[in-house]
Amino acid sequence: MKHVNFAKAAVIIAGLTLPGAAVAFDPGATECIAPANPGGGWDFTCRQVGKTLQDLGLISGTMQVTNLTGGSGGVAFAQITNKRNEDNNVIVAASSATATRLAQGAFPGGTMDQVRWIGSVGADYGIIAVAADSSVDTLPQLIDQVKADPSSVAFAGGSAVGGWDHLKVLSMAKKAGVEDVRTVKYVAFEGGGEAITQLLAGSIQAFTGDASEAKGFVDSGDIKVLAVLAPERMEGDFANFPTAKEQGIDAVGANWRGFYGPGGMSEEAYDYWAQNLKTLYDSPEWKQVMETNGIAPLDLSGEAFQEYVAASVDEIQTLSREIGLIK
């Protein structure tokens, strides 16, 4: 009961101190569902966002983080759509992986329009890299090799076949003119780090993953980044590496981080969350979090985010159909 009292007290205090900033909707006690175990990416998103929202005074009290593990996010998705469809106080951490699963129908009966997509808080852009001693220097060279003999280049990444690291390569290959993307060889490892180790060990020829996963090896010069799959040059450590676009291949792969809420949440609540996430995103505090954690910019909220997710679901569906993962 202590928790409730504390939340109430916090509401009162917030009301007293911020009379001018009153919004039409006040959720009171808030909750963020991380659909994975503590320590993972979704958990991190919930905790960092919760903490920053509180520091900024945007929510009253602390945001409770609930870990609801299972089905790569499917269990949390099912709980929101089945049991908490009208809950205004809850948001769920999501990422490109969530969109991928939804696109491939991996949440039974789940589709992206059953929930409201609230906003993004950043992204991790994809990279394509080879070992430092590789003879390949540019992305088009690598693509030429794939076109000449697909079996000569094994791409490795940290996600399962059909997962985000795999789809990134396929999408890139397709835009580069590889006709049958099914021939592109992909090997799934437990995580980006393991995949890079195998790149260094010489078992595989190319790495596909997120920029943050590769940072340590880029700094040490062990791997050569051929292309960053971002719309424009990144800042910081990756500023020296060209985008795929600069090399004539118009491919972008953003592993975004963001949130969705229950489909039946009120318009006021939706606006409240979208606006708060937008305020959070624009704050210097969040810029600091992004910088320390290597999160790249991706600023979408409300309807814009909804459309973005819809477009990415469409693209993933098309690709997954082409490789025969879905019918």
Add this chain to the structure above:
Amino acid sequence: MEALSSLGDGFIVALSVQNLLLAAIGCLLGTIIGALPGLGPSNGVAILIPLAFSLGLGATPALILLTSVYYGAMYGGRISSILLNIPGDEPAMMTCLDGYPMARAGRAGEALAISGIASFVGAFFATWGLVFLAPQLVDVALLFGPAEYFALFALAFATIGGVAASNQMKSLLATGFGLLIAMVGVDQQTGVTRFSFNNVHFYDGIDFLVVIVGLFALSEVFIFLEHRSGGGMDTHSVPLGRTTVTKKDLVDTTPAMARSTVVGFIAGVLPGAGASLGSFLAYTLEKKVSDKNKTFGKGDPRGVAAPEAGNNAAAGGALVPMLALGVPGSGTTAVLLSLLLALNITPGPLLFQQNPDVVWGLIAALFIANIMLLALNLPLIKLFVKVLQVPTRYLMPAVAMISFVGVYGISGSTFDLLVMIAFGVIGWLFRKLDIPLVPIILGVLLGKLMEANLRRELTISDGDWWALIDSPLAIGIWLFAVAGFVAPIVLGRFFRVKEKQPFDGETLDTD
């Protein structure tokens, strides 16, 4: 001796009052977390990450706290293995095999003391290995591609028959059952779900923690219930025995500890092998080398020392690829890695140069934590063994409660609880049928990795099976595997007559 002077600087960092206090808290929490079935090092560390953040700890103190928890949990796991026959965490599983029979024979205190010392030895030398060999070991890790990993897991499975001596067919059955469980979920290499029955809860596969807690802890509760309703025995009437180690035992177990430390450390260093493989190989190796009188599995102190030295050495070894490559060598280091990233420290080849204070402070803290743990654990044995005096009718409900809370606390999923109960029933049934439980867990833990590596290699080689024996290292490991599998069959013929005599069946299960 640059490493030594850096280590000296590390001790200066680690020996502040705050850091010592954090190490002490971490050791204590870790021991408890390790001892509780359902909570292992990886979720223990994961649960405490938010605490480290909310305390506003800097990078080094946060790491010191959490690695103390990590080492502490590796120590603590043995306690419930020995006293209750319930592994506190997955690498402590092998410690059940000889630890529990020792406890039944009134030697619980000794078993705890020996395993405590073995844990210290394993962790101590592994930490030295981390100091001096980290750069060279990275090169060793790079020799291991999917083909070599596949051979390594094949080696583990080839020697699985040695674990439970009684009935090889039953071991095989249990291993097969474990492999079957490992198949459930999304297949990494095709993205297709297997054995999921269109149930979203099965998509990620079945968590081995749920399997372990169900098979070991809950089945124990069911066995108790069964005996109770039949008016069976209530309290353990086990004498507590000494809580110190005799010089003889120490001398006897020293070679076991030495061998196991090396084996465990190597398994830890290889990302994708891990502590469970370390303690498993340490045990089977020790059994092969020194089980002359067939005392393993019946309460041999060496059978306690070997897996404990092995899994603690593996814990130290797993820090090598984590720090030097940014690649987790175990579930716990994967969680630690995410902490490092959140603290804006990029693990990887440059970590030793870019953040020497963090790395060496951490390594110094490991030495300190290890000594603290030994100092904490040996006197507490007197307290631990008291658990055996708790009447079973109080102990078993507590075990059940801890199992439920532990599993639910991690995943927040009631479905996992149902799965756990199902495994409890299966465990109960298997105990009745005298089917060993350890091979099931090994099947679950290692089977998935073995399959993944086989299929990775075949994808890379375009389906050419010869690629599996394409390097001298792979061939070498295969030779060991074949020898490990064939030797007992051939040699067994000579010893069979002697073996058959007094003991019957498994000492692993039931009471």
